[in-house]
Amino acid sequence: MEEQQQKKIDELMEKMDAFEADQSKVSGARVGDILNFQSSELMQVVQMHQEEHEKIRAQLEEVMSAEDFSELQHKRQMEKRAQKMAKLQERMEEIAEEYTTTKEELEEVFTALEKHKNLNQRIVEEIDRLNALETPENSADLKTLKALVSLNESLKQQEKDFRQSCQKERKRLQELLANDKLTAEDEEELQRIEMIEQTYKDDCERLNQMRSLNAKKTRDIVMVKRKIDEIPSRTESTQYQQALLDLYEQVDAKLNETRQYYSTYNTLSNTLEFWHSEVQLMESISGNYKTAMKNDKTKEMFVKQLEEKLTIVEGNIKKANDKLMNEKTTLDEVKRKYGALLEKERAYYKATKDFQEECALNERLQEE
Known part of the structure; x- marks a missing residue:
């Protein structure tokens, strides 16, 4: 019994839904047919639909209690709203996708526009630069x-x-x-x-x-x-040459100064050694003099020792004189070589000057 009652309720609900759907959806052809009706016929159709709706509603009220009917109506309204919300959600998602796609396309358009603007700006600047030239x-x-x-x-x-x-x-x-x-x-x-x-x-x-x-x-x-x-030019070569000459002169001056310091040091060292030897000799003579003068034998030995030391000193003096003569000879030879080098240097500078003058003359002739 309950199954038959539920089946009847479902059938009535389907009829009611179909009736409301017909009321909510009116095609263009149906609107044209309705407009062609006379007002009395239109009123009859409206009244017929209302009676059909009331009849279905009365049948539902007979089958169901008032509370169940209200609950059923509420449930139907909630289902309709849920369907409507689902459709709206789907539409909203479609709109969001369309918005995202449109936004990306718009960004691409703006990017391309910015590139074209920059290109146009560069072209305009280049044109202005060429016009200025x-x-x-x-x-x-x-x-x-x-x-x-x-x-x-x-x-x-x-x-x-x-x-x-x-x-x-x-x-x-x-x-x-x-x-x-x-x-x-x-x-x-x-x-x-x-x-x-x-x-x-x-x-x-x-x-x-x-x-x-x-x-x-x-x-x-x-x-x-x-x-x-x-490859250095002529001017750069001249500058390099002058720089090398200046450096060489500085090195040569430093070398001469160092040699002078070494020579002075060696001379003073030798002089100091000689003075030490002389002092030691004088101290030895002074210390042995009193002992040697006591008798003739020691006196004779003392004189012989003095003669030997005098011979050694004379030999040292001779060696020093020979070394001095050798140094003077070497100095004369170095001076001679230095003079020859000075003559070569003067000849080199003269040849360089003549060459530069000939180069300048050649350039002038080529320009003419």
Whole structure:
């Protein structure tokens, strides 16, 4: 019994839902039919629908209690609202996806716009710079350069358009070939386009090879220029020569000063040794004199010792004199060599001066 009652309630609810759906959804054709009705007929239709709705409602109230009916109505309203919320949520997600996609596209557009602005700004600055460099002397060259640049851009655009047209024509002919609809003229056109593309590829390969050779030649030229720049000029060579001469003079002066210090030190050391020897000799004579004078034998021995020491001193004096003469001879030889070197130096400076004068004369003659 309860199952039959529940089945009846479900059937009535379905009828009520269908009735409300019919009321909420009115097609354009139905609106036209309604407008064609007379007002009395329209009122009859409305009244008939209301009676049908009331009849279904009364049947539900008979089957169900008032509380169950209110609960059922509330449940139906909640389900409708839940469906509506789900549809709104789906629509909201679709709108969010559309917003994200639109935002990304807008960001890409803004990025491209910013790049174009920067490029335009650089172009404007470069144009201003070129205009600033324009003078009456180079105005003709700048006009020629501008014309060549315009011609280059035009040729690039023509090449791009020609390639696009060839690609479109090739695609069309390939489609016709796939559909077996090629005519003799189309086949000739396709062969001509393929020949043009092959020629273009060959020319591109030759162009790349020429660019590679040009880059290699440019590197070689840069390397040679760098090596040429590393070679000092005449002015730099003169400066280096003068710097080396100044350094040599400083080193030579320092060397002479050091030699003088060593010579003075050696001379004073030898003089000190001689003075020590003389002092020791005088002390020895003074200490042995009283003992030696006591008898004739010791006196004779003392005299012999003095004679031996005198002989040794005379030998040392002779050696010192021989060394002095050798040093004087060496000094004279060094002075002679120094004089010869001075003569060579004067001849070198004179030859250098004559060479510089001849170089200057050669440059003047070349300029004339």
